[in-house]
Amino acid sequence: MSDASHDVSVLIPVVERPEPLAALYDEFSTPLHAAGFDCEFIFAVQPSYAGLIPPLKTLVSQGAPIRVIEFGHGVSETAMLKVAAANASGRLLVTLPAYRQVEAGAVPALVRQVEEGADLAVARRWPRRDSLINRLQSRALHIALGSLARGRLHDVACGVRAMRPKVLDETRVYGDFFRFLPLLAQREGFVVEEVASPVHPAAMRGRMYGAGTYLRRLLDVFGLTFLLRFTDKPLRFFGLIGSVLGIVGGLMLIAILLERQFANRGLANRPILLLGVLLVTLGIQAIALGLIGEMIVHLHASRRPLYRLRERRRRPRFEANDTVGAPPVVEPATSEAAVIERELDIATSRHRDAG
């Protein structure tokens, strides 16, 4: 990525309900070009959608900056994007879903937000004029996420995002968690901004998914909650579960022991004894699992990045004496700010790489 030959690389993972790729390119490249961004498009394609590739050939033969990376079966969306990002030549990255989610005209604003200092800018579909069914689903996701996103991010799952490449490099994201990149990046200490973007007219209709999709999302949210809250302290999670189970079971056992002692009622034929023992052993098992987790965390503590230092980035600001309406200055990669930034990057990474 050192020889940046584009301002922006647009990465499009073709993994679900794709629309014709050439049309996507036409629609989304126009406003970016109009805003003065020199951009390339990289489609990361799953084998089941390989049939969508041939129509792009016409565009490429006309000189459109389009690249296609094909993957085998079973590669996750996150991994596909990471490969695409590693091959991208843009100074900044934009990710788009392979369908029209927000209006194409909103994308340059995201890129500008990143140029002005954010690490990741995520589109928030707003105002929501699409079907109530879609809105309810977004709402449900955010309710499930609870306090993880509350007050800061309103549309975590929107796939339209602009970012510095290092956000994707340095945020520990894998599997299906790409969906929650804004939350993970924020957690990592990156500056994440939301940009209100109008919903695309093509995405207005209500859409339901199969039951399996909702189940997977639920598991994702569960896993994410655990990862964000307890990765550093698994014993607090497992210990809580274990002690609640153990205490409930223990109280049952104490109760029937007291009854045996004072009410002369034997233990031998009381099924509640079995339940009590079961709960106690289950509690011990949960705590044992927590201990394993804690041991792994402890053993690897010296190798995991514990914190990120803030970067002092000189933001291009438009002062009052600037010409009104001047187009945003696109700084070349070798500008002073970029050099400072790179040095800071090196300092930060050296810092942790030493481990």
Add this chain to the structure above:
Amino acid sequence: MGVSPQDCGPIHHPAPRALALPLLPAGEAMISLSVVVPVYNEEENVAPLVDAVGSALGDSYNWELLLVDDGSRDGTVARAHQCAQTDHRVRVIELARNYGQTQAMQAGFDEARGDVVVSMDGDLQNDPRDIPRLLAKLDEGYDLVAGYRLKRQDKFFTRKVPSWVANRLIRAITQVDIRDNGCSLKAYRRRTLDRMALYSDMHRFLPALAAATAGARITEIPVRHHARKHGVSKYGLSRILKILADLFTITLISWFRERPLMLFGFGAIGSLTMALVFAVGAVIGLSGVREDMADAYVLPAAALLWVVLAGYLLMVGLLAEVALRQAREADGELLPIGTERTL
């Protein structure tokens, strides 16, 4: 923060050098002492703190002061940068967000260039005039010197009582003889810090962790303590449960970090004992010795549950050994500090 393999090779280290802090004005010369102070929303306290450290240490050491900002939302960072501009011995480290005291301290330790590192609270309750005494004690041949607050100026019920209980527990369980784990004023040798990795909320158990993972020799001296003048305390009672959980963790880690199978093995033996108790009951009942226990079918079932738990714990113990081995292979072994005594 990691230590290169060469660093941790030999167990025998040279006898502790006299600190030999050069009596030079600070400059490009080697820094001998780093004072690490995590600050979070302490805008009122930053400037007085820098002054206090400056007047306490003067020109006697070649020191640096690291202010680690833990994502403050007030003017702390601006004040800190002001101080750094007027005094080149002050450095500001900004974390990208609010991570917590442990992470802020580790960031300071990672950035510190001194051979000796002193950590301190940012609320002026510790007194930097105690630093020379800590260093003198360190010089007697210790790897970590902790301060304990002689006349603690805090609220009785919400601060002192929980702290007393926690310290008693920590002391009894970890066997590290420190009476005040909550006091941040501590001095460390570089090599102690190089062998430790803080995480989660482990700053409270730093001496125990240093003893367990670095093999540090630890002692303590009394230090001054002042009442808070500016700002508000960032602690609350809610931390007690967390401390208990962490205490449990650190205990088990300090006892069993080299032999996890033993821990789980003990659990399995205990579990088998319970199984035996229930099995005896079952035999008595089902053999018809006692008529009132003739249909004691729950007893063998309960005994089996304990047997299952024993098997499970043994398997988890084996898994722990695998995890330990994997980590050792990836990291290279970090051997503890050993100091050769000249006889």
